[in-house]
Amino acid sequence: MSHLVDGEPGSRHLMMGNEAIARGALEAGVSVAAGYPGTPSSEIIETLAKAAEARGLYVEWSTNEKVALEVAAAASFAGLRGLAVMKQNGVNVASDFLLHLAGSGTRGGMVLIPCDDPGALSSINEGESRHFARLVEVPLLEPGDFQEAKDMVKWAFELSEELQSLVMLRSVTRLSHASGDVTFGALPEGQPQAAFHCDGFVLDANEGAVMSAPVDYKHGQQHDKLKKAEALFETCPFNTYTGPEKPEVLVITSSACNLYSREAIKLLDVEGRVGLLKLGTTWPIPPRLVEKHLGLTDKVLIVEEVVCFLEDQVKILTAELGAQVGVKTFFGKRDGSLPMVGEMNPDHVAAALAKILGVQAESVPEEYAGRAQEAGFVGAPGRELTFCPGCPHRASFWSIHNALELDNRKGFVCGDIGCYTMGVLPAGFSTLKTVHAMGSGTGVASGFGKLGPFGLDQPVLSVCGDSTFFHSAIPALINAVHHKSDITMVLLDNSGTGMTGFQPHPGLPRDALGEDAPAIDPAEVCRAMGARVEIADPFDIETTQQVLLDLLQDRKGVKVLVLRQICALSPEKKGKKLYEMTLDQEVCVGENCGCNRLCTRIFRCPGLVWDHEKQAARLDEVICTGCGVCASICPSGAIQRREVA
Amino acid sequence: MKNGTLTSDPYNLIIAGVGGQGNVLASRVLGGMLTGKGYHVTIGDTFGASQRGGSVMSHIRISRDASWSPQIPKGRAHMIIALEPTEALRVLADYGNPKVQVLCNTRPIYSVGVICGELAYPSLEDLEKWVRGLSEKAWFLDATNAAMKLGNPIFGNIMMIGALGGTGALPVDRQDFEAAVSRDMSPDRVQVNLAAYDMGVKMVEG
Numbered sequence: 001m002s003h004l005v006d007g008e009p010g011s012r013h014l015m016m017g018n019e020a021i022a023r024g025a026l027e028a029g030v031s032v033a034a035g036y037p038g039t040p041s042s043e044i045i046e047t048l049a050k051a052a053e054a055r056g057l058y059v060e061w062s063t064n065e066k067v068a069l070e071v072a073a074a075a076s077f078a079g080l081r082g083l084a085v086m087k088q089n090g091v092n093v094a095s096d097f098l099l100h101l102a103g104s105g106t107r108g109g110m111v112l113i114p115c116d117d118p119g120a121l122s123s124i125n126e127g128e129s130r131h132f133a134r135l136v137e138v139p140l141l142e143p144g145d146f147q148e149a150k151d152m153v154k155w156a157f158e159l160s161e162e163l164q165s166l167v168m169l170r171s172v173t174r175l176s177h178a179s180g181d182v183t184f185g186a187l188p189e190g191q192p193q194a195a196f197h198c199d200g201f202v203l204d205a206n207e208g209a210v211m212s213a214p215v216d217y218k219h220g221q222q223h224d225k226l227k228k229a230e231a232l233f234e235t236c237p238f239n240t241y242t243g244p245e246k247p248e249v250l251v252i253t254s255s256a257c258n259l260y261s262r263e264a265i266k267l268l269d270v271e272g273r274v275g276l277l278k279l280g281t282t283w284p285i286p287p288r289l290v291e292k293h294l295g296l297t298d299k300v301l302i303v304e305e306v307v308c309f310l311e312d313q314v315k316i317l318t319a320e321l322g323a324q325v326g327v328k329t330f331f332g333k334r335d336g337s338l339p340m341v342g343e344m345n346p347d348h349v350a351a352a353l354a355k356i357l358g359v360q361a362e363s364v365p366e367e368y369a370g371r372a373q374e375a376g377f378v379g380a381p382g383r384e385l386t387f388c389p390g391c392p393h394r395a396s397f398w399s400i401h402n403a404l405e406l407d408n409r410k411g412f413v414c415g416d417i418g419c420y421t422m423g424v425l426p427a428g429f430s431t432l433k434t435v436h437a438m439g440s441g442t443g444v445a446s447g448f449g450k451l452g453p454f455g456l457d458q459p460v461l462s463v464c465g466d467s468t469f470f471h472s473a474i475p476a477l478i479n480a481v482h483h484k485s486d487i488t489m490v491l492l493d494n495s496g497t498g499m500t501g502f503q504p505h506p507g508l509p510r511d512a513l514g515e516d517a518p519a520i521d522p523a524e525v526c527r528a529m530g531a532r533v534e535i536a537d538p539f540d541i542e543t544t545q546q547v548l549l550d551l552l553q554d555r556k557g558v559k560v561l562v563l564r565q566i567c568a569l570s571p572e573k574k575g576k577k578l579y580e581m582t583l584d585q586e587v588c589v590g591e592n593c594g595c596n597r598l599c600t601r602i603f604r605c606p607g608l609v610w611d612h613e614k615q616a617a618r619l620d621e622v623i624c625t626g627c628g629v630c631a632s633i634c635p636s637g638a639i640q641r642r643e644v645a
Numbered sequence: 646m647k648n649g650t651l652t653s654d655p656y657n658l659i660i661a662g663v664g665g666q667g668n669v670l671a672s673r674v675l676g677g678m679l680t681g682k683g684y685h686v687t688i689g690d691t692f693g694a695s696q697r698g699g700s701v702m703s704h705i706r707i708s709r710d711a712s713w714s715p716q717i718p719k720g721r722a723h724m725i726i727a728l729e730p731t732e733a734l735r736v737l738a739d740y741g742n743p744k745v746q747v748l749c750n751t752r753p754i755y756s757v758g759v760i761c762g763e764l765a766y767p768s769l770e771d772l773e774k775w776v777r778g779l780s781e782k783a784w785f786l787d788a789t790n791a792a793m794k795l796g797n798p799i800f801g802n803i804m805m806i807g808a809l810g811g812t813g814a815l816p817v818d819r820q821d822f823e824a825a826v827s828r829d830m831s832p833d834r835v836q837v838n839l840a841a842y843d844m845g846v847k848m849v850e851g
């Protein structure tokens with residue numbers, strides 16, 4: 001960590017892509033950085049927060065992505081360099097401000113870094129942020145390796161100042177969460193001063209009010225900026241070509257796909273036949289540069305994740321340049337050479353290239369592959385995702401599930417985004433029945449709650465995490481209260497943003513910089529809205545279920561149950577046991593218990609294992625975190641807990 | 646070979662385990678040892694939601710002079726370090742080849758499906774037989790149990806790195822390990838980690 005700030009210019013370090021991006025921002029002299037946690041982007045803000053004191057930065061975890069972009073933009077308006085960071089779908093949240101920021105223009109360097117998740121490695125979508133660059137018309141950059149992840153961030157700030165426009169720089173999971181060698185540059189000296197000049201002529205970009213109107217004037221200006229960007233991109237050093245002068249096949253690519261394409265070309269040993277045009281500037285693409293390379297080949301393979309973004313642009317350009325460059329044969333996603341969905345890898349690219357060139361990649365002997373597949377299938381039982389041992393959510397869903405069964409009116413729960421999304425899985429007793437965007441559980445529930453007159457008589461619940469509550473559930477809840485929608489919201493308050501690594505949020509008494517901050521109590525907020533609010537400890541299963549049943553009977557408007565218990569992975573809790581647990585295999589009556597093996601078949605905490613030989617449950621002391629919950633689940637009293645002093 | 650060169654360039658190593666086992670920590674330590682020696686290292690980690698009991702993998706590419714993709718092409722691993730035995734098979738299915746070597750921690754971590762009795766977990770004998778049949782050479786170590794004697798199962802990962810050092814498959818040794826961990830650990834923690842490393846080396850000797 002220390003080398004992040006102390007590392008000498010010219011020194012080489014193994015860095016995670018997100019750390020490289022953060023170092024790039026430091027080398028650019030960023031003053032303000034704001035974001036909302038989301039995999040794979042979170043480490044950028046975390047890393048900058050660690051460097052904040054030494055480098056005199058202001059860093060915050062904002063309540064949501066739109067606010068993060070607004071906070072960073074304010075720095076730019078005051079002449080400082082501002083950075084906003086978010087995961088791909090966070091840009092959707094920020095998009096309204098994004099559109100207007102693109103129109104208003106910026107002053108100090110202003111960069112937005114979205115980190116996309118092709119293949120949805122830790123998302124429930126593989127949405128693309130690149131389209132926003134085209135949609136709101138701002139320049140888009142994509143680093144093609146770890147060094148560039150750092151260097152291009154610095155350049156993005158310079159470009160933003162030169163154009164007086166927001167610049168987007170897009171990363172992906174396989175850059176953000178992968179690590180590689182990065183050579184450092186120098187850190188700037190001195191602390192820039194902020195001043196907001198706003199009393200000048202309204203159309204003055206540096207002295208007037210900052211806004212996207214008058215639209216015809218500002219939109220026109222924006223297009224002038226894009227033309228200028230296009231011209232700069234023609235000679236940008238981050239657009240590179242490697243390969244023969246007249247390649248048989250030209251690969252056009254960007255981002256992590258650059259690394260896969262490079263590897264695939266080596267793998268097939270076709271360096272002499274294939275050229276690689278790696279674009280670092282992907283919106284707008286530099287037309288003259290691409291034209292030059294199109295003119296030297298007949299076949300073009302476009303490699304990218306996830307949707308056809310480059311492919312569309314290159315095809316449009318080829319159509320426009322028909323007379324000059326002639327007819328090309330295109331390969332990529334649209335013709336099926338590469339898969340339309342999921343993440344790319346060297347094998348996909350190699351397969352596509354091999355087919356186009358009529359060569360064969362050396363592969364594992366068929367007999368071996370068959371055996372390996374079979375052993376993997378038989379010998380490696382699947383690992384379904386589950387809550388951590390001792391996770392409060394497992395206990396919460398257990399109670400919600402049981403209360404709904406007892407209530408017996410086919411009640412259902414609208415889900416939301418966080419670790420508790422796993423409530424759709426058996427790990428959460430398949431309790432969640434809808435899952436969409438941040439805050440949507442309560443919004444959708446608000447709508448279901450108004451369907452009574454149409455005959456919907458099932459109880460409607462929603463769940464929402466504490467961070468999600470502040471992010472976007474508040475407007476939904478206000479909507480439900482105001483419209484007297486009959487719903488119960490269960491607020492799973494685990495004191496942090498558990499899913500992404502426990503970042504603070506407005507409900508906690510500290511901020512991203514570790515400083516004291518006024519905590520906002522979600523329960524009080526809900527009360528102020530006029531909802532009926534109850535609070536319980538999810539580890540106290542009996543009380544939780546009782547309160548829930550009671551709330552389900554109350555059919556007058558919005559009820560909120562706050563279930564409060566800290567995440568098992570939180571720094572405060574990790575490694576500390578509340579209870580010393582014992583499981584007496586003599587007392588456990590196994591399949592004869594009549595409980596249908598509540599402990600291991602249904603509750604499924606990884607700390608409890610079904611012992612086939614002894615035909616009884618067993619505690620795994622390496623995995624059990626001593627939350628004590630399972631003691632109240634075993635009807636035979638085989639599981640006992642003793643409080644740890 | 647100890648202070649010599651790489652047997653292949655790039656040398657492709659996979660560390661596989663289950664969320665929460667400390668995969669990323671292990672890949673970082675090894676990465677630190679190799680960059681300390683001047684090698685170019687690229688690491689592709691999968692983590693995130695997979696923290697919660699899912700399979701996790703780190704792809705480590707080691708080269709004298711170039712950076713490689715954070716994903717190893719299928720069937721091209723040279724060494725697999727499995728922190729959990731069934732994960733060795735899962736990785737072999739995609740990245741194995743007749744020349745691959747495997748270092749396998751024998752402590753099982755049962756998936757939810759196994760815990761609740763829906764899926765069967767193979768016997769250790771079968772696991773060993775399959776892994777041996779799919780590799781040029783394989784070592785099976787009870788690292789987690791040994792680590793618990795040192796006070797924390799997480800030292801099992803360090804033992805696996807010690808074992809890797811002991812196999813001589815890569816040009817790294819105890820000094821490189823010490824240098825790498827000394828950078829960000831207090832001296833007493835370095836000592837326990839060195840003890841774990843040494844135990845790992847012993848486990849593959851003879």
Ligand code: SF4
Nearest residue numbers: 388391419498567568
């Ligand atoms: S990280 Fe926290 S909230 Fe998420 S599954 Fe683990 S214990 Fe539960």
Ligand code: SF4
Nearest residue numbers: 605607624625628630
């Ligand atoms: S006490 Fe029971 S429920 Fe809690 S972590 Fe241990 S085994 Fe799991």
